[in-house]
Amino acid sequence: MSKDRVRVVVTGLGATTPLGGDVASTWSALLEGRSGIRTLTEDWVDTVPVKFAGVAAVDPGEVLPRPEARRLDRAEQFALIAARQAWQDAGAPDVDGERLGVVVGSGIGGIGTILSAYDLYREKGWNRLSPFTVPMLMPNGSAGWISIELGAKAGAHATVSACATGAESIGYGIDMIRSGRADMVVAGGTEAAIHGLNVASFAAARAMSTRNDEPERASRPFDKGRDGFVLGEGAGIVVLESEEHALARGARIYAVAAGAGYTSDAYHITGLDPDGKGGQEAMLRALRNADLAPSDVVHVNAHATSTPLGDEIEARAIKEAVGGHAIVTATKSMTGHLLGGAGGIESIFTILALHERIVPAIANLEDPADGIEVDLVRGEPRKLEGDQLAAINNSFGFGGHNVAVAFTTV
Numbered sequence: 552m553s554k555d556r557v558r559v560v561v562t563g564l565g566a567t568t569p570l571g572g573d574v575a576s577t578w579s580a581l582l583e584g585r586s587g588i589r590t591l592t593e594d595w596v597d598t599v600p601v602k603f604a605g606v607a608a609v610d611p612g613e614v615l616p617r618p619e620a621r622r623l624d625r626a627e628q629f630a631l632i633a634a635r636q637a638w639q640d641a642g643a644p645d646v647d648g649e650r651l652g653v654v655v656g657s658g659i660g661g662i663g664t665i666l667s668a669y670d671l672y673r674e675k676g677w678n679r680l681s682p683f684t685v686p687m688l689m690p691n692g693s694a695g696w697i698s699i700e701l702g703a704k705a706g707a708h709a710t711v712s713a714c715a716t717g718a719e720s721i722g723y724g725i726d727m728i729r730s731g732r733a734d735m736v737v738a739g740g741t742e743a744a745i746h747g748l749n750v751a752s753f754a755a756a757r758a759m760s761t762r763n764d765e766p767e768r769a770s771r772p773f774d775k776g777r778d779g780f781v782l783g784e785g786a787g788i789v790v791l792e793s794e795e796h797a798l799a800r801g802a803r804i805y806a807v808a809a810g811a812g813y814t815s816d817a818y819h820i821t822g823l824d825p826d827g828k829g830g831q832e833a834m835l836r837a838l839r840n841a842d843l844a845p846s847d848v849v850h851v852n853a854h855a856t857s858t859p860l861g862d863e864i865e866a867r868a869i870k871e872a873v874g875g876h877a878i879v880t881a882t883k884s885m886t887g888h889l890l891g892g893a894g895g896i897e898s899i900f901t902i903l904a905l906h907e908r909i910v911p912a913i914a915n916l917e918d919p920a921d922g923i924e925v926d927l928v929r930g931e932p933r934k935l936e937g938d939q940l941a942a943i944n945n946s947f948g949f950g951g952h953n954v955a956v957a958f959t960t961v
Contacts, residue, residue, distance in 0.1 A: 557731075559791050561789050561790065561804065561902055562790050563737075563790030564640050564788075564789055566787045566895070567632050568587065569605035569783050569785060582932050584885070584914050588781055589767075593747070599750045603763060604887060611629060623692075624692060626657050626661060626662075626744075629743060632786070637788040642803075648703060651705055651736070652703055652705035652707070652732065653698045653707040654708045654738040655697055655739055656691075656694070656712075656720050656740055657741050658714055660688065660690030664684060665688045690711055691707070693741050706733070713949040714856075714947060714948035716890075716892075717740025717893055717897075719946070719952070719954045721789060721808065721895070724737075724738030725811055737790055738789055741891065741892045744890060750782060753782065760780065771857055772884050773862050775918045778857075780857050780888045781857070781883070781887040783889045786895060786896075787892055787899050789898060807961060810840030810957045811836075811955065812834060812955045813833060814832045814836065820949060820951075823865075825864060829951065830865055830947055831868040833954060833955040836955070838872075843957060845873040848874075849876075849877055849942060850940070851879045851880075851945065853866075856883055869945075877942075878926045878927075879928065880904075880913055901943070901944040904942060905941075905958055906960070908935040909935065910933045912932050941958070
């Protein structure tokens with residue numbers, strides 16, 4: 552690490568996912584290899600070819616007071632719940648609001664609000680709409696609500712880069728602290744897009760698994776039998792802080808948020824460049840940004856959505872960027888794909904893997920695809936050995952967005 556560079560650390564974690572309503576329950580389920588995927592029961596399910604998803608294990612309506620929940624889109628509900636958890640986990644510090652920032656985005660935004668409000672407008676007229684309709688549907692709503700709750704005045708930002716959103720938010724938060732704009736930043740991603748229109752649209756793009764008879768086994772990254780991704784919902788939020796600020800207040804530190812790398816494929820609106828150079832370069836840029844060498848990386852949490860082409864392209868990119876020695880997991884096998892929320896929860900998984908020195912195994916990996924030259928974690932979680940360890944979380948999104956975030960042990 553450059554002597555003049557501010558070191559950024561992680562001091563709080565918050566999540567609500569298909570595996571659990573908080574970080575502890577989610578992480579425990581992940582290590583046990585449990586699936587958060589279930590058959591859907593909504594009235595629209597018979598109109599679409601995919602009938603399962605990773606629904607949040609704890610409905611936000613069970614957590615938030617009803618008056619508060621009614622003025623929030625479901626994605627905002629998840630974000631606020633996860634942010635409150637992360638803030639409490641960080642010790643709910645008394646911080647100067649001028650030195651506190653928020654970077655929380657969503658790949659799709661308040662799509663549930665948009666669709667339901669339009670139906671209400673058509674059926675009953677404009678005067679039946681909630682006055683909170685616009686704040687509920689706007690993609691920066693989550694960042695806005697969190698900044699209001701915490702009194703964060705250093706900036707409230709909402710990155711939007713499809714499935715790379717949560718990771719890009721964390722990278723932007725690192726930059727805010729390094730540049731001196733803030734001492735602390737609440738960062739991550741959220742998504743609530745389990746709706747007939749979204750499922751139908753992804754199915755029309757032939758992107759989703761159709762394994763309706765065994766949904767728990769549908770998400771199978773790197774497996775020969777994979778046939779597409781599984782949609783999930785939830786949020787993952789971290790509290791980032793300058794190390795100096797964290798030490799001064801005696802905060803617990805999970806890991807160092809060492810750096811981030813960004814590229815764009817400029818190739819196809821939904822498909823990865825077959826040569827994988829964009830993802831590879833994002834990882835290399837993250838390492839350079841973190842002053843790390845490829846040999847330092849012991850673990851990669853792969854983006855690995857369980858699509859036929861994407862997983863193999865990413866595996867080659869990982870091999871080229873960091874080598875074959877790093878052990879690789881793919882946690883979407885249990886959570887499904889949280890789209891804009893994926894980079895948030897998977898960064899948390901990467902942080903905890905370093906902090907607890909254990910990497911969850913990939914679920915449903917029964918017959919690895921030919922030609923995969925990275926060390927996939929199969930069967931049981933794998934322990935990490937050593938004192939100074941580094942790991943990378945990959946997030947790639949429609950539009951050609953590639954983001955890699957590097958973390959290290961303290």
